Structures are given as C-alpha cells and as structure tokens.
C-alpha cells in the first residue's frame with residue numbers, strides 16, 4: 001500500500017504554487033507541468049507554421065476521437081465509443097434528446113435532487129422545447145431505484161453528488177433502469193479520474209462528463225460523450241452539425257449522421273483545449289484506478305477524522321461510509337462561505353456550495369497525508385479564532 005501510494009503520488013508532474021494545498025481538483029484540476037510547453041509548441045509550430053494545413057498535417061480533425069479513447073481507458077469504455085467536444089451541459093442535452101427518441105411512448109425523465117442544476121436545467125429546456133408532454137421527475141437520491149417505473153423513458157443521474165459526494169451504484173441502477181425498460185444516462189463529472197468506473201460493464205446507453213475537474217484539462221476543457229456501440233447506428237442526434245455528418249467535406253445538402261459516435265460531434269473542435277487535455281491525460285499513464293481509489297479513501301478518511309477531532313463547529317454532510325462516497329468530503333457550517341474565504345487567504349483551497357457547504361476534493365496524484373494534516377491545522381485556526389468573521393471574507397464573489 002505504502003509503495004503503491006508512493007508510486008501514485010506525482011506532485012512533480014503538476015505546477016502547484018509554493019505552499020498551496022489544493023483541495024479543489026474536483027472543480028478545476030491544477031496545471032500539469034507538460035501542458036504549457038506543448039500548448040506553446042502547438043500554437044507556434046502547428047497553428048503558426050502550418051495554418052490550415054494543420055487539420056490534416058497535425059491530426060487536429062482526429063483529436064476528438066483520439067482524446068476520447070484516452071478518456072475511455074480511464075472509465076472502461078472501448079476504443080471508438082467516446083467523442084470529445086462542447087461542454088458537459090451540451091452533452092447532457094444530446095444524450096437526453098437521443099434517449100427520449102428511443103422511448104417515444106414514455107414521458108418521464110427521472111433524476112434526483114442531488115444532480116447538478118445545469119443537468120436539470122438542460123432537461124427542463126429540452127422538455128419545454130419538445131412540447132410533447134414530458135415530465136422531469138426529481139426524487140431524493142435514496143429513492144431513485146424505487147422510482148424507476150415503466151413510465152420512465154430515461155434515468156439521468158450524476159453518479160457523485162456535487163454537494164455531498166454521495167455515490168450512486170452505477171451497475172445496480174443501470175440494471176434496474178433496463179429491467180423497467182428505461183434508457184440509462186450517467187453523468188460522470190465527479191467520477192472520471194476520481195473513482196474506478198466501468199462504463200461498458202454497466203451496460204448504460206449514454207455516459208457524459210467533463211474534463212476540467214479530476215482530469216485536469218484546464219478551464220473550458222471539452223466534455224465527453226459515450227454511446228454504447230451497439231445502439232450508436234440507431235441514435236438520432238439532436239444537434240446535427242456538419243462535423244457529425246457522415247461526410248462533412250462532401251457538403252451535401254441534407255444531414256446524414258456519421259456511422260459511429262462521431263455523430264455526436266457538432267462543429268469545429270476546440271483544438272487548443274484538446275491539445276492541453278491530451279497532454280494533461282498523460283499524467284494518468286500508469287495509474288491503477290483501484291490504487292487511486294484506495295489512496296483517495298485514505299486521504300478522505302484522515303481528513304474526516306482530523307476535522308471531527310479538532311473542529312467541532314463543523315458537521316459532516318458526506319456519507320460516512322467511504323464506499324458510498326466519491327473523492328470529495330463536505331462539511332456544513334453556518335458561516336461556510338466566509339470560512340472558505342479565510343482558508344483560501346492562507347492558501348488552503350477548497351470551495352463553497354450553497355447554502356452552507358464547505359467542500360474539499362481529494363486527489364492522490366498531488367496530495368499526501370502531510371497536506372491533509374496541514375490543511376486541518378489551518379482550518380482549526382480559522383474556526384477557533386474566528387478568522388472568517390471579517391467583512392472581507394463575508395462579501396460573496398461571483399464564482400464561489
């Protein structure tokens with residue numbers, strides 16, 4: 001275990017400001033050391049020198065599938081089943097729109113109150129736009145399994161709750177969805193790069209996720225979408241852009257979807273962001289996801305034990321059982337926003353989620369037990385000495 005964790009830890013592969021303890025890799029991963037020079041070279045040599053020839057010469061057009069395969073290796077998706085592009089909200093929309101087409105007689109989209117608002121908003125918008133009498137049914141996370149009835153067209157769930165870190169049983173819920181005849185969509189925003197995931201084994205029809213959280217692709221990094229290969233030929237794309245066409249450069253008058261998951265492409269790929277992401281993904285090269293999970297649990301358990309021993313002001317809101325918790329830990333505190341600001345002022349970076357949640361992400365590639373202990377030292381100081389209780393930390397910023 002010790003040697004495995006030592007091999008897992010690779011702080012030197014990241015650029016982390018001196019003295020900062022970064023417990024927010026669940027929201028925006030840090031900069032992998034190899035990225036700046038690779039992106040600079042891409043800009044200078046590929047864009048600068050090759051200009052439009054870069055699409056062929058430098059493989060830009062193939063990047064969304066090539067990088068999709070790299071993501072696929074981390075979440076158990078076979079080669080050729082994932083394509084990159086757009087943002088996660090868009091990919092949620094595409095997956096749900098296609099799922100509803102697969103079950104035209106059913107009218108319920110089932111999700112839970114732990115889902116990220118954007119997923120729910122996108123479902124609302126799609127339903128309103130379709131105007132076919134669909135209903136978005138939002139139930140408590142614990143009730144999802146029981147609420148999968150034969151009215152349900154699609155179950156659309158984020159595996160790890162962004163607030164509490166509560167973890168859904170991906171295989172179990174997918175099985176129940178299928179037993180009831182529903183299509184299963186998983187949002188892996190807080191799973192990819194955080195916990196072992198086996199998309200193919202789950203049998204789900206769709207999986208989506210973002211790459212700027214645990215996968216360290218940088219702000220604005222593109223999202224991914226997985227479509228189960230056997231159903232891909234029958235999937236109707238809602239966003240029928242030219243790069244999802246079977247022959248984009250034939251410039252045909254009418255839309256014909258690509259034969260494979262490329263039909264989920266829309267328009268021109270974000271080549272700079274994909275280059276950053278492709279390089280960032282190389283830090284995962286010999287990472288065993290089971291080892292990562294063990295290390296993440298060890299760090300999270302240590303954090304909870306230390307906080308509960310030293311910070312009685314805080315209440316754990318994440319599941320206590322690590323097996324039903326993702327790679328983040330949340331505590332409730334009435335003055336949580338100000339307390340997080342006070343921590344950030346001392347270079348301990350966590351974040352705040354409304355109404356009162358202090359959230360901390362655990363990422364064993366660049367965090368160790370000393371970091372966790374030092375973070376709790378500062379947290380204890382902030383709480384005991386009410387360092388948060390100043391106007392400067394109470395003023396709420398635009399991004400929390």
Ligand SMILES: *Cc1c(COP(=O)(O)O)cnc(C)c1O
Pocket residue numbers: 087088089090115116118119158162187189190210223
């Ligand atoms: C982070 C996150 C998003 C963000 O969507 P973007 O379109 O990439 O801004 C959406 N859904 C979930 C579940 C998330 O965790």
